[in-house]
Amino acid sequence: MNIILLGPPGAGKGTQARHLVETRGMVQLSTGDMLREAKTSGTEMGQKVAAIMDAGKLVTDEIVIGLIEEKLTTEKGAGFIFDGFPRTLAQADALSALLTKLGQSLHTVIEMRVDDDALVGRITARSTCGGCGEVYNDNTKPIPADGKCTNCGKENEFVRRADDNEDSLRTRLMEYYKKTSPLIGYYYAKGDLRPVNGLADIKEVTASIEAVLG
Numbered sequence: 601m602n603i604i605l606l607g608p609p610g611a612g613k614g615t616q617a618r619h620l621v622e623t624r625g626m627v628q629l630s631t632g633d634m635l636r637e638a639k640t641s642g643t644e645m646g647q648k649v650a651a652i653m654d655a656g657k658l659v660t661d662e663i664v665i666g667l668i669e670e671k672l673t674t675e676k677g678a679g680f681i682f683d684g685f686p687r688t689l690a691q692a693d694a695l696s697a698l699l700t701k702l703g704q705s706l707h708t709v710i711e712m713r714v715d716d717d718a719l720v721g722r723i724t725a726r727s728t729c730g731g732c733g734e735v736y737n738d739n740t741k742p743i744p745a746d747g748k749c750t751n752c753g754k755e756n757e758f759v760r761r762a763d764d765n766e767d768s769l770r771t772r773l774m775e776y777y778k779k780t781s782p783l784i785g786y787y788y789a790k791g792d793l794r795p796v797n798g799l800a801d802i803k804e805v806t807a808s809i810e811a812v813l814g
Protein backbone atom coordinates (compact mmCIF):
# COMPACT_ATOMS: atom_id res chain seq x y z
CA MET A 601 0.00 0.00 0.00
CA ASN A 602 1.51 3.33 -1.10
CA ILE A 603 0.21 6.55 0.42
CA ILE A 604 0.89 10.27 0.27
CA LEU A 605 0.75 12.53 3.32
CA LEU A 606 -0.23 15.91 1.94
CA GLY A 607 -0.35 19.14 3.92
CA PRO A 608 1.42 22.42 4.62
CA PRO A 609 4.74 22.69 6.47
CA GLY A 610 4.19 21.86 10.13
CA ALA A 611 1.02 19.82 9.53
CA GLY A 612 2.54 16.83 11.31
CA LYS A 613 3.34 14.67 8.27
CA GLY A 614 6.68 13.47 9.61
CA THR A 615 5.24 12.54 13.02
CA GLN A 616 2.46 10.47 11.49
CA ALA A 617 4.78 8.90 8.92
CA ARG A 618 7.10 7.69 11.69
CA HIS A 619 4.15 6.09 13.44
CA LEU A 620 3.16 4.19 10.27
CA VAL A 621 6.75 3.02 9.87
CA GLU A 622 6.73 1.60 13.40
CA THR A 623 3.29 -0.01 13.33
CA ARG A 624 3.05 -1.19 9.74
CA GLY A 625 6.62 -1.61 8.54
CA MET A 626 6.06 0.89 5.76
CA VAL A 627 8.96 2.88 4.31
CA GLN A 628 8.96 6.65 4.86
CA LEU A 629 10.23 8.61 1.90
CA SER A 630 10.69 12.19 3.08
CA THR A 631 12.20 14.42 0.42
CA GLY A 632 12.86 17.03 3.15
CA ASP A 633 15.00 14.49 5.06
CA MET A 634 16.76 13.37 1.86
CA LEU A 635 17.55 16.97 0.94
CA ARG A 636 18.78 17.81 4.45
CA GLU A 637 21.07 14.79 4.19
CA ALA A 638 22.31 15.98 0.79
CA LYS A 639 22.85 19.44 2.29
CA THR A 640 25.27 18.12 4.90
CA SER A 641 27.04 15.75 2.49
CA GLY A 642 29.12 18.52 0.91
CA THR A 643 28.32 17.31 -2.61
CA GLU A 644 27.69 19.72 -5.46
CA MET A 645 23.99 18.91 -5.29
CA GLY A 646 24.02 19.53 -1.55
CA GLN A 647 25.47 22.98 -1.99
CA LYS A 648 22.94 23.77 -4.67
CA VAL A 649 19.95 22.84 -2.51
CA ALA A 650 21.15 24.37 0.78
CA ALA A 651 20.50 28.00 -0.09
CA ILE A 652 17.15 27.21 -1.71
CA MET A 653 15.92 25.23 1.31
CA ASP A 654 17.08 27.75 3.89
CA ALA A 655 15.18 30.46 2.04
CA GLY A 656 12.05 28.29 2.06
CA LYS A 657 11.79 27.90 -1.73
CA LEU A 658 11.14 24.61 -3.48
CA VAL A 659 14.08 22.65 -4.85
CA THR A 660 13.79 21.81 -8.57
CA ASP A 661 11.45 19.01 -9.63
CA GLU A 662 14.35 17.31 -11.41
CA ILE A 663 16.36 16.92 -8.20
CA VAL A 664 13.57 15.61 -5.98
CA ILE A 665 12.17 13.28 -8.63
CA GLY A 666 15.68 11.85 -9.06
CA LEU A 667 15.96 11.26 -5.29
CA ILE A 668 12.56 9.56 -5.13
CA GLU A 669 13.26 7.38 -8.16
CA GLU A 670 16.45 6.10 -6.58
CA LYS A 671 14.72 5.22 -3.27
CA LEU A 672 11.74 3.59 -4.99
CA THR A 673 14.01 1.12 -6.70
CA THR A 674 16.25 0.38 -3.71
CA GLU A 675 14.06 0.46 -0.56
CA LYS A 676 11.77 -2.42 0.35
CA GLY A 677 8.91 -2.62 2.86
CA ALA A 678 5.15 -2.84 3.31
CA GLY A 679 4.52 0.11 1.01
CA PHE A 680 5.81 3.66 0.75
CA ILE A 681 4.72 6.75 2.65
CA PHE A 682 5.45 9.82 0.58
CA ASP A 683 6.07 12.65 3.04
CA GLY A 684 6.63 16.09 1.53
CA PHE A 685 6.44 14.68 -1.99
CA PRO A 686 4.86 15.41 -4.42
CA ARG A 687 4.84 19.16 -3.91
CA THR A 688 4.06 20.24 -7.50
CA LEU A 689 1.82 18.91 -10.26
CA ALA A 690 4.92 17.91 -12.25
CA GLN A 691 6.09 15.82 -9.26
CA ALA A 692 2.63 14.23 -8.99
CA ASP A 693 2.74 13.21 -12.64
CA ALA A 694 6.28 11.89 -12.27
CA LEU A 695 5.25 9.84 -9.23
CA SER A 696 2.34 8.34 -11.07
CA ALA A 697 4.62 7.37 -13.99
CA LEU A 698 7.27 5.90 -11.65
CA LEU A 699 4.71 3.78 -9.78
CA THR A 700 3.21 2.53 -13.04
CA LYS A 701 6.69 1.60 -14.27
CA LEU A 702 7.20 -0.47 -11.10
CA GLY A 703 3.79 -2.14 -11.47
CA GLN A 704 2.53 -0.34 -8.37
CA SER A 705 -0.19 2.16 -7.60
CA LEU A 706 -1.24 4.81 -5.15
CA HIS A 707 -3.70 3.72 -2.49
CA THR A 708 -4.69 6.93 -0.73
CA VAL A 709 -3.72 10.57 -0.38
CA ILE A 710 -4.21 11.73 3.20
CA GLU A 711 -4.74 15.46 3.39
CA MET A 712 -3.72 16.79 6.81
CA ARG A 713 -5.82 19.90 7.42
CA VAL A 714 -4.54 22.58 9.79
CA ASP A 715 -5.07 26.30 10.03
CA ASP A 716 -2.31 28.79 9.26
CA ASP A 717 -2.06 30.30 12.75
CA ALA A 718 -1.48 26.87 14.24
CA LEU A 719 1.26 26.16 11.68
CA VAL A 720 3.14 29.34 12.39
CA GLY A 721 2.96 28.64 16.14
CA ARG A 722 4.14 25.06 15.76
CA ILE A 723 7.02 25.77 13.44
CA THR A 724 8.42 28.75 15.25
CA ALA A 725 8.53 26.66 18.46
CA ARG A 726 10.00 23.54 16.83
CA SER A 727 13.48 22.24 17.64
CA THR A 728 15.30 19.01 16.89
CA CYS A 729 17.90 16.83 18.55
CA GLY A 730 21.29 17.89 17.15
CA GLY A 731 22.34 14.23 17.10
CA CYS A 732 19.50 12.31 15.46
CA GLY A 733 17.02 14.94 14.28
CA GLU A 734 14.13 13.86 16.54
CA VAL A 735 11.54 16.67 16.61
CA TYR A 736 10.44 18.46 19.80
CA ASN A 737 8.10 21.30 20.75
CA ASP A 738 6.00 21.22 17.56
CA ASN A 739 2.95 20.28 19.64
CA THR A 740 4.30 16.75 19.84
CA LYS A 741 6.47 16.68 22.91
CA PRO A 742 8.48 19.12 24.99
CA ILE A 743 12.28 19.05 25.12
CA PRO A 744 13.10 16.41 27.81
CA ALA A 745 13.78 17.94 31.23
CA ASP A 746 16.87 15.72 31.67
CA GLY A 747 18.25 16.96 28.35
CA LYS A 748 18.46 13.42 26.92
CA CYS A 749 16.86 12.75 23.56
CA THR A 750 14.02 10.21 23.90
CA ASN A 751 14.94 8.72 20.53
CA CYS A 752 18.73 8.33 20.59
CA GLY A 753 19.18 8.62 24.38
CA LYS A 754 22.08 11.02 24.06
CA GLU A 755 22.46 14.38 25.70
CA ASN A 756 22.67 16.45 22.54
CA GLU A 757 21.97 20.07 21.94
CA PHE A 758 18.43 20.84 20.78
CA VAL A 759 18.72 22.93 17.65
CA ARG A 760 16.45 24.87 15.32
CA ARG A 761 16.20 23.82 11.70
CA ALA A 762 17.85 26.46 9.47
CA ASP A 763 14.54 27.08 7.68
CA ASP A 764 12.36 27.25 10.82
CA ASN A 765 12.47 31.03 11.10
CA GLU A 766 9.69 33.50 10.42
CA ASP A 767 10.94 34.72 6.99
CA SER A 768 11.58 31.29 5.60
CA LEU A 769 8.28 30.04 7.00
CA ARG A 770 6.32 32.78 5.17
CA THR A 771 8.05 31.76 1.94
CA ARG A 772 7.34 28.07 2.60
CA LEU A 773 3.66 28.83 3.17
CA MET A 774 3.56 30.91 -0.01
CA GLU A 775 5.23 28.09 -1.98
CA TYR A 776 2.72 25.67 -0.47
CA TYR A 777 -0.32 27.74 -1.48
CA LYS A 778 1.02 28.52 -4.98
CA LYS A 779 2.49 25.18 -5.97
CA THR A 780 1.39 22.38 -3.62
CA SER A 781 -2.21 23.16 -2.66
CA PRO A 782 -3.44 22.56 -6.27
CA LEU A 783 -2.62 18.91 -5.58
CA ILE A 784 -5.61 18.78 -3.23
CA GLY A 785 -7.93 19.40 -6.17
CA TYR A 786 -5.92 17.09 -8.40
CA TYR A 787 -6.17 14.10 -6.05
CA TYR A 788 -9.76 14.91 -5.11
CA ALA A 789 -10.72 14.73 -8.78
CA LYS A 790 -8.88 11.43 -9.11
CA GLY A 791 -10.90 10.10 -6.17
CA ASP A 792 -7.85 9.41 -3.99
CA LEU A 793 -8.18 12.18 -1.38
CA ARG A 794 -9.08 11.53 2.28
CA PRO A 795 -8.98 14.57 4.60
CA VAL A 796 -8.12 14.26 8.30
CA ASN A 797 -8.14 16.94 10.98
CA GLY A 798 -4.47 17.68 11.65
CA LEU A 799 -5.34 20.03 14.52
CA ALA A 800 -6.48 17.24 16.83
CA ASP A 801 -3.91 15.80 19.22
CA ILE A 802 -1.35 13.39 17.81
CA LYS A 803 -3.09 10.21 18.92
CA GLU A 804 -6.42 11.33 17.48
CA VAL A 805 -4.77 12.20 14.16
CA THR A 806 -3.14 8.76 14.17
CA ALA A 807 -6.53 7.15 14.85
CA SER A 808 -8.13 9.05 11.95
CA ILE A 809 -5.36 7.91 9.62
CA GLU A 810 -5.68 4.31 10.81
CA ALA A 811 -9.44 4.50 10.16
CA VAL A 812 -8.83 5.73 6.62
CA LEU A 813 -6.24 3.05 5.86
CA GLY A 814 -8.26 0.23 7.45
Ligand SMILES: Nc1ncnc2c1ncn2[C@@H]1O[C@H](COP(=O)(O)OP(=O)(O)O)[C@@H](O)[C@H]1O
Pocket residue numbers: 608609610631632633635652653654656657658659660661664683684685686687688691763772
Ligand atom coordinates in the same frame (compact mmCIF):
# COMPACT_ATOMS: atom_id res chain seq x y z
N1 LIG B 1 9.10 17.55 -2.98
C1 LIG B 1 9.86 18.65 -2.83
N2 LIG B 1 10.05 19.50 -3.88
C2 LIG B 1 10.80 20.59 -3.76
N3 LIG B 1 11.43 20.94 -2.63
C3 LIG B 1 11.30 20.13 -1.55
C4 LIG B 1 10.50 18.94 -1.61
N4 LIG B 1 10.56 18.33 -0.39
C5 LIG B 1 11.31 19.11 0.38
N5 LIG B 1 11.76 20.20 -0.30
C6 LIG B 1 12.64 21.28 0.25
O1 LIG B 1 12.97 20.97 1.61
C7 LIG B 1 12.40 21.93 2.51
C8 LIG B 1 11.94 21.23 3.80
O2 LIG B 1 10.92 20.30 3.51
P1 LIG B 1 10.24 19.41 4.66
O3 LIG B 1 11.25 18.73 5.48
O4 LIG B 1 9.21 18.57 4.00
O5 LIG B 1 9.64 20.45 5.67
P2 LIG B 1 8.29 21.12 6.00
O6 LIG B 1 7.16 20.19 5.63
O7 LIG B 1 8.38 21.38 7.46
O8 LIG B 1 8.33 22.39 5.19
C9 LIG B 1 11.31 22.62 1.69
O9 LIG B 1 11.02 23.93 2.15
C10 LIG B 1 11.96 22.62 0.29
O10 LIG B 1 12.96 23.61 0.20
